[in-house]
Amino acid sequence: MAVPLLVVGTAWRHPAGAVWRHLWDTQLAGLIVNTLGLAAAVGAGTLAIGTALAWLVVAYRFPGRRVFEWALVLPLAVPAYVIGFAFLGLFDFSGPVQSALRRALGDEWRVPELRSGWGVALVMTLVFYPYVYLLARSAFREHGLATLETARSLGRSRRRAFFGTVLPMARPSLVAGVSLAMMEALADFGTVSTFGYRTLTEAIYRVWHGMFDRAAAAQLASLLLLLALALLGLERALRGRRRFTQGHRPAGGVAGVRLRGWRARVATGACLAVLGLAFVLPVGQLLLWAGELVGGARVPANFGALLGSTFALAAGAALSICVLALILAYAVRLHPSPGARFVAQFSSMGYALPGAVIAVGVLAPIAWLDGVLRDVVQLVLGRPLDLLLTGSAVAVLFAYAVRFLAVGYQTIDASLARVPPSFDEAARSLGVRLGGTLRRVHLPLMRGGLLTAAILVWVETMKELPATLLLRPLGLKTLAIEVWELTSESLWAEAALPAIAIVLVGLFPLMLTTHLTNGPARGPE
């Protein structure tokens, strides 16, 4: 998994001195400040919104809670740049909101420019908070309420019990969610370019496509990688040697507190506001665009094939990445040396890099392997061989694994971390083998975490563009590619329908997990 990342690093063989000097003279400091500022704002925003909403739906009862519980994940199914574009469409100077305000309040009326740091941070927070929400929700469900009850029975106030006990115990999950959101913010190109906000990722594209200097672009990318590693290192240092684990089975029996009166209205209102801004608004805008099409929206002829390939790739990625992440997390658990931990962390760093950089990083080793295969076949069979891996579904899945392993690994690792090591020892001392311990002790305890990992990977893959675009077989097309082809020509009305389809395909696993985690699991226990 780390090979493509190392390929990025090898670009340093030919340091692009002139480009670096130019960037240093003109903008490098500003780019780093912009990038770190954005990551920090998105981290803080997603932590606050994600954690608060998760605690709300787990610990309290209020009108609409059962719907919000799953609906609050929905924004994840909408590609970030689509939300960004819908926001600009609505709130831009020429959009309906500002136009109406000017009509009502006079021509001189202005709102703060949305195409700025705060606009990007707002949009990204709204798109990425579900990472924190999902992970926090499963952490709170697995132990939160029971822990709260215990702390309360020991005489702590509700607030102190939450901040002093529940939150620290959920920390691995919260950190995992926030670091996913921050890495997304670091790697994002679509949203920052839509909003004209300059980050390192934007500079990578500029150097690559404007100066046609791929080596310099890769060197910039490794700077991004360094920033991401520093962020993770900082978290580890802050966490220190503390470990938080959880001894008992998920406490399905403890009910949340029923909210009444204005408190209930505030809870419902908060959920509605977030969901409205992050999901209803952009999807509504998409529906409007679809409606604007002259002669009505038409379903493209190849819609079935688009749907099929999107589905297949997403499912294949979800499955392979979860298995890979589980192996990695389990290996680290069995042999918890700093070296193993670093290798695992590093292999999942691909998430902090722009997809296009990863895609090219994957292309090199794949093409090399194809060359080796050709030589071998030539030697053994004495005839030439067509390209086998370059431009195949295998290459695409490999790129997904490099890019999204972090999503699977962070989620599964956080879930595994809450299972106390004493369980492993107990099982082993009872004579259960390694595989048996995993199957009979860990997997049942981690079910929520595994499913969360699978959905996150699924949804990510479905939206993924650059790697799919570069590495796919001839003739293979996904919904995201269809949307991109149309939007790159500013054909937003035409793009609206496939964009809505992406959201629908994303809903499928979300509903499946809600069914699995809420339905049968609750009954018998």
Added chain:
Amino acid sequence: MRSNSPTCRVIVAVVGVVAICLGLVPGWAPAAEEVVLYTARHYGQEKAFDAFTQKTGIQIKSLNGDAGQLFERLKAEGDRSPADVLITVDAGNLWNAARAGLLAPVTSAELTRNIPAHLRDPESRWFGLTMRARTIMYNTKKVNPADLSTYEALGDPRWKGRLCLRSSGYIYNQSLLATMIKRHGEPRTEQIVKGWVANQPTIISGDTKILEAIAAGQCDVGLTNSYYLARMLAKDASFPVAPFWANQGTTGTHVNVSGGGVTAHAKNRAAAVKLLEFLSTLEAQQMFADTAMEFPANPKAETNPIVRAWGPFKHDDIGVASAGEFQAAATRLADRAGYK
């Protein structure tokens, strides 16, 4: 294990779905005569492709992508690449593809007859297929066109706070600056760009968005490609924006191309040349002009009525290839001048 079984069932179901769907992915069945196309241009060409297949029986298989990425894929695939033809927008991209050795020269009397010399590679590795002008757009209710003249004059203080531009990272702006460098040299071009920056332009991502901003009054003038306005006017004839042909008294309005060439390792070279030739004919050029609302590269084809209504104009006949030559310099210049 009991609580585990739904998960297992889901996994089995997912594996099943994957297997079925992967089975649907088209394999490598050898078809009749075909030509494989890598294209970074994704709109307004399908009709011409269909006409080609109907006429010749040659099937077109295409892979759409972003120009920089398609170049990387071609390089990685090397001599075993399935691609026969590469099509992309922007002369700078075509120039770079040729320089990277991805395209092979084509000798074709038909192509040289149909495509004017300044719209193709001097070494015949690529040919422009459509032409687009990047010019000044203005709000017809707020701007007197007599106040407009040249790209340079957009740096005049009268346009302070009234100018909308796309980011300097955008390829068509890079090509515009690159041809200006070729004409005027770097110091003069940097001065021009600094003039724009001094007018505190609003940077907007998307030519269509710029046109909407001009119509709504956020700014009064901007620079966009011509066909975006044509497509807006086709939807709404009363859209209050009109093009002003820049630099008519001097160098002429900046034009760019979308175009293509035959790849260095094409397996179906004859069919590939045939496709390029067909795309340069009057028949195909008319389709480009009508659906994409660009200017046909072949001067014999007629422009769309909406575009024709803007009247004839003098275009800058500096070889579009220079866009590639000075692209990196243009990017650095924009950074120095503080053009975002």
